[in-house]
Amino acid sequence: xxxxxxxxxxxxxxxxxxxxxxxxxxxxxxxxxxxxxxxxxxxxxxxxxxxxxxxxxxxxxxxxxxxxxxxxxxxxxxxxxxxxxxxxxxxxxxxxxxxxxxxxxxxxxxxxxxxxxxxxxxxxxxxxxxxxxxxxxxxxxxxxxxxxxxxxxxxxxxxxxxxxxxxxxxxxxxxxxxxxxxxxx
Amino acid sequence: xxxxxxxxxxxxxxxxxxxxxxxxxxxxxxxxxxxxxxxxxxxxxxxxxxxxxxxxxxxxxxxxxxxxxxxxxxxxxxxxxxxxxxxxxxxxxxxxxxxxxxxxxxxxxxxxxxxxxxxxxxxxxxxxxxxxxxxxxxxxxxxxxxxxxxxxxxxxxxxxxxxxxxxxxxxxxxxxxxxxxxxxxxxxxxxxxxxxxxxxxxxxxxxxxxxxxxxxxxxxxxxxxxxxxxxxxxxxxxxxxxxxxxxxxxxxxxxxxxxxxxxxxxxxxxxxxxxxxxxxxxxxxxxxxxxxxxxxxxxxxxxxxxxxxxxxxxxxxxxxxxxxxxxxxxxxxxxxxxxxxxxxxxxxxxxxxxxxxxxxxxxxxxxxxxxxxxxxxxxxxxxxxxxxxxxxxxxxxxxxxxxxxxxxxxxxxxxxxxxxxxxxxxxxxxxxxx
Numbered sequence: 001x002x003x004x005x006x007x008x009x010x011x012x013x014x015x016x017x018x019x020x021x022x023x024x025x026x027x028x029x030x031x032x033x034x035x036x037x038x039x040x041x042x043x044x045x046x047x048x049x050x051x052x053x054x055x056x057x058x059x060x061x062x063x064x065x066x067x068x069x070x071x072x073x074x075x076x077x078x079x080x081x082x083x084x085x086x087x088x089x090x091x092x093x094x095x096x097x098x099x100x101x102x103x104x105x106x107x108x109x110x111x112x113x114x115x116x117x118x119x120x121x122x123x124x125x126x127x128x129x130x131x132x133x134x135x136x137x138x139x140x141x142x143x144x145x146x147x148x149x150x151x152x153x154x155x156x157x158x159x160x161x162x163x164x165x166x167x168x169x170x171x172x173x174x175x176x177x178x179x180x181x182x183x184x185x
Numbered sequence: 186x187x188x189x190x191x192x193x194x195x196x197x198x199x200x201x202x203x204x205x206x207x208x209x210x211x212x213x214x215x216x217x218x219x220x221x222x223x224x225x226x227x228x229x230x231x232x233x234x235x236x237x238x239x240x241x242x243x244x245x246x247x248x249x250x251x252x253x254x255x256x257x258x259x260x261x262x263x264x265x266x267x268x269x270x271x272x273x274x275x276x277x278x279x280x281x282x283x284x285x286x287x288x289x290x291x292x293x294x295x296x297x298x299x300x301x302x303x304x305x306x307x308x309x310x311x312x313x314x315x316x317x318x319x320x321x322x323x324x325x326x327x328x329x330x331x332x333x334x335x336x337x338x339x340x341x342x343x344x345x346x347x348x349x350x351x352x353x354x355x356x357x358x359x360x361x362x363x364x365x366x367x368x369x370x371x372x373x374x375x376x377x378x379x380x381x382x383x384x385x386x387x388x389x390x391x392x393x394x395x396x397x398x399x400x401x402x403x404x405x406x407x408x409x410x411x412x413x414x415x416x417x418x419x420x421x422x423x424x425x426x427x428x429x430x431x432x433x434x435x436x437x438x439x440x441x442x443x444x445x446x447x448x449x450x451x452x453x454x455x456x457x458x459x460x461x462x463x464x465x466x467x468x469x470x471x472x473x474x475x476x477x478x479x480x481x482x483x484x485x486x487x488x489x490x491x492x493x494x495x496x497x498x499x500x501x502x503x504x505x506x507x508x509x510x511x512x513x514x515x516x517x518x519x520x521x522x523x524x525x526x527x528x529x530x531x532x533x534x535x536x537x538x539x540x541x542x543x544x545x546x547x548x549x550x551x552x553x554x555x556x557x558x559x560x561x562x563x564x565x566x567x568x569x570x571x572x573x574x575x576x577x578x579x580x581x582x583x584x585x586x587x588x589x590x591x592x593x594x595x596x597x598x599x600x601x602x603x604x605x606x607x608x609x610x611x612x613x614x615x616x617x618x619x
Contacts, residue, residue: 018584023559023561047584073380074383078315079559080224080317082332082333103415107334108334169334170336
């Protein structure tokens, strides 16, 4: 799967991990399936909303309608909590397109395989509105805004892409023979 | 080949290579893996899923478990999470569990690691917490990682690391008596921005830095992550050796910058010209001078956390609060049980800190933990549950960081927080320091 199509959710600069998943929900353990789902229902609940702003996950829902996030600089700054990419992934998001990422968040996206963190050389947050339909082509490294018709070049994911596609660090390492299958659990 | 920086030398040694350069991807051996109650259970879950239920950790002595985040709460899941750490330590025979409800309980992991001798020059420390960079004060490579990477380290003792270029920040001269390490790091973050150190090591140097106590150096390294940095690092000297040797008998190998070491940035500050600074809501790089913010009225003050809850931080706060009363609700949370004890044993003019704070009208928790620095469960001591305006010695002022999204958090040094608690508005501590 090299394209992701769907509505986008637009965010600003420095979206930190407390906004992505507030600390009060860090009592949830991502490897416990029920709690993984719950983390998704709280994705971006820490984001301050202005009147009329649509929440990322609608009240009462456990998943989001938005498959792609479009953000500014330094997305995912703050904590090393892996709960952050997991919450977005568990909610149903598949990619974040941002001008830059905080280092640990980027690494956690790849390690978990939850989310494609794609860098854009141009600032896209003004060219997209929340709800715009977009097509993210990971092979061509472009994102197309279907409302405006604009096609934007993105930075290639490089070696991170196949790791995420495989389902994260361990799945990739096993698939490529870097590590053996686990002892039977 | 030119020389290497301290960070490069530690990573080269841990990778078994003669030399590395910034940008190299190398497999490094971990000396210590630290995890806590918030990320430990998930890490353990991945470890078991990936390595098998009968898997053993790579080195029992290398794994340090420090529950510290959600301890003094009625939240059942929080207690369940500590139980997971406890069971894992039992099953694996791990000697370094600082368990809740026992005399070994410590509190905030980054301070506990240092106090218990787990921070040693020349080593590689990974932790499932972004403020793991604190330990860079001890001349080691220390960085925060996620659960998946931590599970990998747990099983293999190794991690793939990209060697970061080093940004060096040199503070020449003597610091004014009213300027603390927190002012230095907020100054730097204000200059480089919250992403200015992304993918980079941040080194702190100069005579002003080398005159700082270990705890003040930890404050510097602690907030490297707020500048986006990968790790902080400081040279080793007698101050470092004395602190480490008092807490561990393990041998260690110090590192120094080579003569030809190259720096991505080499920025110099005249320490004598620095002033108390504050980071305004809602970003740690939103810097202003404390004296420029005197019109900001406060409803609350908070002293605690890995950044500002060490015994030095409380001594500094007490210097200002002694003989005075706070004008706003002022919450004090010791980072560790050692600090908690220190509130009784450290004195100013013969008066214990605890009594100074009680006389001043502060609300003091004797329970050491991360507490309200990151909000936490609703019943967390000092948590912001409404439109409070808080000045705090902690590390982050993102929206909702200390609880409610309606809250506003100003970050400052223990001097500035204590002075502001007395007046009820943001106050330059020069006015109150005798």
